[in-house]
Amino acid sequence: MNQPVLTADAVHVVRDGNALLTDVSLTVHPGEHWALLGPNGAGKTTLLSLLGAHLHPTEGRVEVLGHRLGRTDLRGLRAHIGHVNPRHPLRSAPRLRDVVLTGLTNSVERPPRWEPTRQDRERADELIATLGLTARSEARWPTLSQGERGRALIARALMPAPRLLLLDEPATGLDLPGREQLLTALDALAAAHPRLATVLVTHHLEELPTATSHALLLREGRALARGPVAEVLSGDLVGACFGMPLTLSRADGRWTVRAERARPTDPSARSGRKTVPATRHT
Template sequence: MNRSVRGEGTRSGGGTDTVVLDARDVHVVRDGRPLLRDVSLTVRTGEHWALLGANGAGKTTLLSLLGALVHPTHGTVEVLGRRLGTVDLRELRSLVGHVNPRHPLRSALRVRDVVLTGLTNSVEPQPRWAPTPEQEERADRLTGTLGLADRREARWTTLSQGERGRVLIARALMPEPRLLLLDEPATGLDLPGREQLIEALDTLREEHPRLATVLVTHHLEELPPGTDHALLLREGGALARGPVAEVLTDDLVSKCFDLPLALERREGRWSVRVTRTRRG
């Protein structure tokens, strides 16, 4: 039986853990148009969530709330125990790793220097700021985890789109956040770039078991094998949420995308095909 969209997610092992995100009955209205309607989501330490839905379903709007970039019109959002509207958003954003594939960097910084800007939450290195040897060592360790050990001295302007995406994940992890938000990280990647990114995210999950992640996509094929929870959004509302085994079903995903679909999962990876008629 499908989990009610008002139910809170639990860890796969049945235990509870620290809540890092808690959105309750959230509405977002812009210029009189509802972008989100009555959406709730609870994310705990070590959980890996996917936000899925068609274009315009509200995925990026919800991620902006979770990343403390915007306020809800109605409802409450708590990020790392801090409620939006009662805290300095700039300070709160510094505690969350937010990966935006449209990072505005234009200069030819080295990969190591781009990663280190995660400590200052800036696009370019801050004047008169210098990292400690320990911070440089962490930057090198993260670039290695993301499969970029041999590209540490490479220039940003020479990187492929896939390499840039992995650099930005390393950058987001520099302040040691408890939460990592990824907004369609596979956008614009070719097949090898996508697979390298997915492999890097799975390695990250293994090496940082208490890190919680929320990944936005509308392609199930882009989900790392470690994805354990999902929220389906349709026209700004929550269609279903909970463990992937309960949420990523033929019927629910078909309703989410308004298309008759058949899902298959093999070795943790999802594939989708269109069926001739909707099941049921």
């Protein structure tokens, strides 16, 4: 039976009298790859904190991996969720493989007296290969590019074989080659682990892997639209989410977006293509 990996039902989050999320619902099944999209302050990070068992809702129900928040030990639950934070607080210079192996100990540094098993090392090498980093597995952390570090942290998050992977703006700070390598690696990951569910937070549609199957649009703490990307990622809905008329296009599974140009006043100057300004959908 295809039980959900996570469910958020009519969730409200209020902090210091401010509503950060209002009546937000989301259900993610195994093998689905969700994008959380919206402008700054839309509530994306707050929602990801709920899904990663770092935060309780003020109202509503959140179940992650079959455990309801408020009725389970959050620390124990977090050990079964892969959470990728690109701001990993490393201060030493470990090798890339050792950083990946710390996914098993849930520690920033490798514990002094802990030794991985042969199976642990083989799994680390398999994930490093999937993320396209085999040639850099012995490289020291300070010598890695930002993109290589991001992919290494994804491999680290996958070491405990989680059913859910959360990615908080994984392309932040990457140059064009780094971004493309990251997205290629995420698509390879989806192919290699067909039951893995992912939730990726971003501001930019260009940063969505081709494997992205569903999207949730957030604006001012409310869900504007949710569902399969073919239904949700349209010019009018995304334009309403970001507060400006937009045109979206998709080629080979990748998205591009641009702002609509103002309509010409001279009918003879029109290109002949009809454009529709974005309207707010609720």
